Amino acid sequence: MENKRSDCPISCSLDVFGDKWSLLIIRDVMLRGKMSYSEFLNSEEKIATNILVNRLGVLEAENILSKQVSPVNKSKYIYSLTQKGADLLPVIIEMMDWGAKHNANCPRRELGKKIKKDKPAVIKELSQELKKQIQK
C-alpha cells in the first residue's frame, strides 16, 4: 500500500478504493456475478483497459480480490472476492441506497426495492451468499 495520508479509517479506506472505478469492479463481482477481465470490460460504464488492469492489480495486491486460473478455460483468469472484499458489501449497499434516493434517474430495481424495505435483511442474506464464494 502506498503511503497513508493519516490513521483515520475513512482516509485509509479512500486510499485504497477512493476513485471512480474500483467500487464498480467490486459491484460487478459482488452483485452481478462477473468474474473476468472481459466481463468487467463490457460493463456499461466502459472502463478503459489500462485502468482496468491497474485496478485489478491494486485490488489483488490489497487482498480484496483473488485471481486464479479458470478451471474451465486455462487461458482465462477468474477474479473472486476475499473476505476483506466481501466485507465491502455494506459500503456498496449504502452507496446504492444513497444514489437511488437522491438521483431522479436512478430507478430502484429489485435489489434497490428490497434495500428500501429491509436493508439489514438484504445485507445479511447477501453476505451469506458471498460467504460461499470467498477465496483464499
Added chain:
Amino acid sequence: MENKRSDCPISCSLDVFGDKWSLLIIRDVMLRGKMSYSEFLNSEEKIATNILVNRLGVLEAENILSKQVSPVNKSKYIYSLTQKGADLLPVIIEMMDWGAKHNANCPRRELGKKIKKDKPAVIKELSQELKKQIQK
C-alpha cells in the same frame, strides 16, 4: 452534474464523491464539527487549497453542503450538511468500520468501538443529532 456514466446508483454516487477527498470533507463536517474552509485545510490529511475550493464547490452544487455567511464573522463562510449530505452518514460509518477492521494501524477510537458494538444504534443516534444541524 457532469455526464453520468450510467443509471446505476453506485456509479451515480461515485460520479459525485468518487475521489480521495470529498468524503473526508463530509467526515469533517459530520463527525468533527468542522464548518469552515480553514478548519478543513487544517485536517491531518493536508488537502491542497485548490482541491478544497473545487470540492466545496462541487458538494455545494450537488446540494450536499450548504454555504452561508457566518453570523459571527461576516468575512467568513460556514458550511453545513443538507439532508442529502446527512444521508451519507451510513456510507461514512460503513467505510469507517471497514477501514478499522482491515487496517492494523487504524485503531478504533471511541466511535469505532461503539460502531463495532452496535452499528445501527450509532447510526440512529448520530442521524438524530445531525437532523438538528441540517440547513436549507
Added chain:
DNA sequence: CTTAGCTATTGCATTTTGCAAGTGCAAATA
C-alpha cells in the same frame, strides 16, 4: 497453420492533482 478469444501493454493527448506563491477583501489593531 491459421484463426479467434482473452489478457494485457504501449503511446499519446487530455484532465486532474499537488504544491507553492500570490491576490483581494473585510475586520482588528495601532
Added chain:
DNA sequence: TATTTGCACTTGCAAAATGCAATAGCTAAG
C-alpha cells in the same frame, strides 16, 4: 487613518492519472 491579520480564494506550473486507440502474446479450437 494607516497597518496588519485572517480568511477565502486564484494562479502557475510540474507531476500523475485518465481516456483512447492500436497492438502484442498466449492458448485453445478448427
